[in-house]
Amino acid sequence: MNSELPKNYEPASVEENISRTWLAEKAFAANPAASGEPYCIVIPPPNVTGALHLGHALNNTLQDILIRYHRMRGFNVLWVPGIDHAGIATQAVVEKQLKEKENKTRHDVGREALVQRIWQWKEQYGNRILEQLKRLGCSCDWERTRFTLDEQCAAAVRETFFKLFGDGLVYRGKRLVNWDIFLQTSVSDDEIYHETVKTHLWHIAYPIDGSDKKMVVATTRPETMLGDTAVAVHSSDARWNWAIGQKVRLPLVDRLIPIIADDILVDPKFGSGVVKVTPAHDPNDYAVWQRHLGQPDAIDIINILHPDGTLNDNAGIYQGMRRDKARRQIVEDLRQRDLLIKEEPYETQVGHSDRSKTPIEPYLSDQWFIKMAPLAEPALEVVRRGLVRFHPQRHAQQYLAWLGEKRDWPISRQLWWGHRIPIWTREFELTEPLNSLTESAEPISPPATAALRKALGPDAETVLKGGEEHILRVEAIADRPDWMRATVCVRREVAAMQQVLEKCGFEQDADVLDTWFSSALWPHSTLGWPRATAELAKWNPTSVLVTARDIITLWVARMVMMNLYNMGQGRWTSDGQREAQAKIASDPEAAARFVPFHDVAINPTILDGKGERMSKSKGNGVDPVEIIDTHGADALRFTLAQMATETQDVRLPVKKLADGRNTSEKFEMGRNFCNKLWNAARFAMTALAEASPATVSRNDLSLPDRWILSRLGQTIAAADLAIKTFRFDQYAKAVYDFVWGDFCDWYVETLKPVLKGDARPDAGAAVLAAVLDASLRLLHPVMPFITERLWWQLNEVCPQRGVAQVLDCPTSARLIHASWPTAPAVDQEAETLFERLMQVITAIRNLRNQHNVEAKKAITIRMEDAQFSAQDLMTHQAIIELLANCLVLNAQTPPPGTSAQVQAGGCLLTAYGLSDPDAERQRLAKRREELVKQIAALEARLANPNYSQKAPPQLVQQTRSQLSQAQAELGGIQ
């Protein structure tokens, strides 16, 4: 039967077989109606754009450990898998393909066709990611797989947006956005990287109007001067403050612009003390425009760019030029007019779009925003109060700091791939002016209503009705007093309503929502919200979120915010904010029901051997599937778990294989461990097949039995604590040390003669079976495949297992559904005694090695009392003789030859029959040196009067006894 188990563990066939069985039996399926405390994790959805890398492998391994552990603990577990549509990243990939293969832009194929193509692309690559997760052994409920752009998620997005709109938390505003002129979209701050660019700092003269004086400004972007609407100086700068209120004549365009004071923008110590102000093309200058808005010194804002980065009709003769050409031309023209004062080489950081790798252009554009203040405050509060806890705790700081800024969230993206903003607008010319048309609040004033009725005709009542399914708002349009804008937000995807709106001349907003908008809803949208599902009732809040630290702000914070907003009762408008806070303060338990998860476990980032992030472009990435192919999924998982410490980063030295692929020696550790377990189990099951395991109870146990069961108990307790505190490395280390160190190296070795002897082979076999059983349970969360395979085998060989009153092993056909082992009680007496035996054995082995004793030759040992009784150990002399290859002397005469003495396990050991007196002399000299050093250190410590006075008496006592022991040993060998 063990012919079925090859000598070396071969992961490929085992993994495939086990995986197929689990899937066929729907072993991961969750049922909200089932009993058991709920335990739920929603996967951080990987971006559909990329294959999974080692970071994902780590992240998902940790989640699977938690899921499998809690499943075994009897929780009703659900792990929701899914994928993120990843807006801009995905569209960029498909657009690039379109360009390369067909030389077309997205405008050539049109919105619908492009979105169609992206869906095709998604089908192909999304499945690849799910396959990777399955190869890794993730026990997700695959039938609940979600995609952030699927219908269920879309319903949640629409509902949320509608709710936010109704609460006045969504608004439209002109804002400077990071504009990608290649993809023609705005890009969020986090999709930008900065690159050092060698350029120039151009110093340009701006003549003061009606004076022969000139102001000199310096800029790295001279073309933006076309959009300058002011120059600013510091109000206390004596060089220039006399000129405040006067005007300069902007060169080349010949426009008069004011000289204003702005003490925030201008640092009088820097450069000339004069700053050009281009509100439409620079974030700082935009802030100046905002600061002066409505003030006597309010300034203009002039946009000079087309969306494609060419200059528009505000740029005069430079209209139509690309920005870089315009820059060269402008510098040249200034030079000719003698207005270029200086051109100095300069290095500066320029923001580039992560996706298109082109420089970002700050650009004025219509965008939708979410008001953060009312949403952020409750989200801050639940973390402050510990209703959501970070592990390690320090990561909460980043969350609190970012959310504390409460900067409004720009949510529109000029893309085609994503959730389209559910807003329709139309602008109306008014026949008579409307005085009351100043704000966008409901209800709509009677004059505006009348105007709408008139303009919309027969469908006016449908649009005007508003309420449950759509909201209508009207507002004035700046600079056009005889116009108004009507905005309709539609709650559900209903064709009829959309047709009515379009018939009435409304147009849907062309933009889609930021990807993070749908991601923010992930924990409740995956469970069915806004429908009141059994899943939602059972599993929200979810239990824990496992993620990387770089998305604590972008994702974690927003999930907390949106979960509280959607799941919490009542509406959290700006006015209701205080109420929400008070609610959390007065009833934290209620608030705890609305958070998305209770714990956030942050896993470390995997870097390569040089400390650099892994990435495709750097070519240092390791593909988890390749590791699974070469080392096995369990080996990969174990190694990764063992690396998941509390530090921020872990390094994984990468080695290039001959075929160019990357790998790392680190994974050999996991592979070796699998092989060790495999062979220990193989040995055990061969023995079990030959013996017939008896029913045993506490009284039948030998010292090694008692010891290994006690060690097992300690290990289970350590594993429980480690998992509870998200210390996956400690869990891995505990089980590794137990299986390899305690079980294989010691217990199995002591058991070999027992199993072959006459005395108690059946009792020994029973303990062996029970400990193997518990070990497989213990290892299953981290190494699911190999343990499941061995479990099946063990069920065949030895279906009934356990040690009465010590270790129950309830039967189960599948390990994945077996129960977590209960820890046997600690047996301190057995542990202490066995520990001494191990020390004696190691000391004798050491002596044999130092004396170059041939492996097969037994030496003779006499054991005498030192600190402790030798008799206690000699009761178990068979174990010593077996494992140290020696003969323990009782009353016989010792054999001739060199003898050597050593202290171990509290006994004095004398070894006889050694043949190398030189080796012994060397050994003694070395030992003497060690002892002298130790004695000196101990004496010095005791000589310090403060030590005996202030240190705990127990410690002082211990030091004294160490000293006397060392002195005694030294006396013995001199």
Next chain:
RNA sequence: GGGCGGUUAGUUCAGUUGGCUAGAACGCUGGUAUCACACACCAGAGGUCACAGGUUCAAGUCCUGUACCGCCCACCA
């Protein structure tokens, strides 16, 4: 500029509330084809705990500062 983390054996990392001679894995050295495993077994060598101060009877651990490395945030016209 602000914040966070790191610096412990050749390498990658552990190191609980300060307290026995600072641990593990890999690598290295010597030995071993022993009937679970050479992806193994046995034994060993290897550390001024980045640096400088301080607190303490006692510091890898706590405090202050310095250096270097990494990440996040905000940025210099």
